[in-house]
Amino acid sequence: MEHALIRPAVPDDAEAIGRIHVAVWQHAYAGLLPQQALDELDPVARGAWWRKGLITGAASAWVAVRGGEIVGFAGAGPAVGEPEITQLYTLYxxxxxxxxxxxxxxxxxxxGDGPALFNVLDGNARAIRFYEKIGFRFDGHTSTERLFGIEVVEHRMIRD
Incomplete structure (x- = not known):
């Protein structure tokens, strides 16, 4: 299989990013989040959100292109409360x-290659294995968040 081209996302990528965002949530979070909420996710609305963010600079992302198709994306920025560390916000x-x-x-x-962190949803075993494989480890910090009307636990993973 050919290597993917990794490049910065542009506003014209927003539709594909929205589609991937929803498809991956529906796949990765099945059984972890309410199924009805996952089924109701709208890739067009998510794409519009990404388009606006990419145009205004409120969001940034990198995309992976293989065979002329965007097959994944990732976004990062300064960590909330720890701006000297990069936080990976999305990887789908x-x-x-x-x-x-x-x-x-x-x-x-x-x-980048400096210190980074990522919050992983409790129970997302595939993501945990991946992040451990590329050098992230749990640091013991957990947080709770409300998603789709339920409280979920996230565990912080860091890369030194």
């Missing part, structure tokens, strides 16, 4: 491209 790769070597370069492009 279409399920059919899992294990193909796309996620590592996307992570590197978005988060």
């Amino acid at each position: 790769v279409l399920p059919e491209h899992h294990g193909t070597g796309v996620a590592g370069p996307l992570t590197a492009a978005a988060s």
Whole structure:
């Protein structure tokens, strides 16, 4: 399989990013978040959100392109409350491209090679294995958040 081209996202990528965002949430969070809420996610609305963010600079992302198709994206920025550390906010790769070597370069492009952190949803075993493989480890910090009307636990993973 050909290597993916990793490049900064542009507003014209927003539709594909929105589609991937929703598809990956529906796949990765099945059984972890309410199914009805996952089923109701709207890729068009998510794409519009990304388009606006990419145009205004409120959001930034890197995309992975393989065979002319965007197959994943990642976004990072200063960590909330710890701006000297990069926080990986998003890393989503279409399920059919899992294990193909796309996620590592996307992570590197978005988060650089310095200290970084990522909050992973409790129970997201696949993501945990991936982040451990590329050098992230749990630091013992957990937080709770409300998503779709339920309280979820996230665990912080860091890369020194």
